[in-house]
Amino acid sequence: MTTSAPWVTFRPEIKVLDCTVRDGGLINSHRFEDKFVKAVYDTCIESGIDYMELGYKASKKLFSRDEFGDWKFCDEDHMRRIVGENDGPLKLTAMADAGKTDYKVDILPKKDSVLDCIRVACYVHQIPAAIELIKDAHDKGYETTCNIMAISTVADSEIDQALEALVLTPVETIVVVDSYGALYYEQVRHLVKKYLKAAQSAGKEVGIHTHNNQQLAFANTIESIIQGANRIDATMYGLGRGAGNCPMELLIGFLRNPKFKLRPILKLLQDYLLDIRKQVEWGPLVPYGVTGLLNQHPRAAMAIRDSEERDLYAEFYDQCNQ
Numbered sequence: 301m302t303t304s305a306p307w308v309t310f311r312p313e314i315k316v317l318d319c320t321v322r323d324g325g326l327i328n329s330h331r332f333e334d335k336f337v338k339a340v341y342d343t344c345i346e347s348g349i350d351y352m353e354l355g356y357k358a359s360k361k362l363f364s365r366d367e368f369g370d371w372k373f374c375d376e377d378h379m380r381r382i383v384g385e386n387d388g389p390l391k392l393t394a395m396a397d398a399g400k401t402d403y404k405v406d407i408l409p410k411k412d413s414v415l416d417c418i419r420v421a422c423y424v425h426q427i428p429a430a431i432e433l434i435k436d437a438h439d440k441g442y443e444t445t446c447n448i449m450a451i452s453t454v455a456d457s458e459i460d461q462a463l464e465a466l467v468l469t470p471v472e473t474i475v476v477v478d479s480y481g482a483l484y485y486e487q488v489r490h491l492v493k494k495y496l497k498a499a500q501s502a503g504k505e506v507g508i509h510t511h512n513n514q515q516l517a518f519a520n521t522i523e524s525i526i527q528g529a530n531r532i533d534a535t536m537y538g539l540g541r542g543a544g545n546c547p548m549e550l551l552i553g554f555l556r557n558p559k560f561k562l563r564p565i566l567k568l569l570q571d572y573l574l575d576i577r578k579q580v581e582w583g584p585l586v587p588y589g590v591t592g593l594l595n596q597h598p599r600a601a602m603a604i605r606d607s608e609e610r611d612l613y614a615e616f617y618d619q620c621n622q
Contacts, residue, residue, distance in 0.1 A: 314555060317349070317533050321337055323353075336572055341390075343565060345388055347552065347560060355371030356374060357374055357395065392415050394415055396418055396419070403437070411441060416442065416443060417443035419475075421449055431465060444471045446471050451483075460498075463494070482514070482595040484520075485523040488524055492529050508524035509533040511543055517546040518547060518550045518554075534547060537569050539573065539576070543592070544582040600616075
């Protein structure tokens, strides 16, 4: 039996969000079996995680039900099939992409939904559309976040303008999102400080969502916590698109908060994630490292990993530098 060192402490205000099913769904068209989704849900409860993201609220006009599984749409009956009334402390959330959701129809009033929070995702040029979505979800009774994607490609002046607009909205949390896994800790530090300066004066929280292209997702998450981010994203075994995300098992171990339990997570890994790893690929493979280094979207790396040229690293590097 081990005990924490006497100088180790924790911040009780930190909230952890599991996005295994939502981000992981990007590698299998959101076709997870109910058994796995239920196992993740049960693990979140047993391990004391604060939020679980079930998937997307995607437009059925833009995305075919024939091509995507239930967790692309998070219809109410699909979610309740797994979570029932979700009458415990775990809060449930779904992501709504600006411009890709029929939110006026598909996002029900909170009183009619098992969801507690709507996470609005957008690129910086979509801030006006994101604000409309945030206001709609807030008016319906939900907590809201705004995840500004691909922030590593956005100029400081544009970030400042986006933050100035967002702090005037009812959004509760604004999330730093390293979509390309391109950021280093100095940049994470700068961004979290910038977000905090804008958010704290308006009583809002700052979050972090990292990708592992350069094997820095966990390190950058730690840096964001040190700088004051209190809303932290991670996935079980790092499951996620391309290089994957900050691994939940590492994050929970780092936080040292006795309310979090590591063993249920390790049990999920051995019972489910090891088998999934044999069926689909994710993790910080060389092509994802290349796109991270070059601050590029990982779609080219994903494409080459699905081709016969999957291990032609030098040629891929040349292609990305053209």
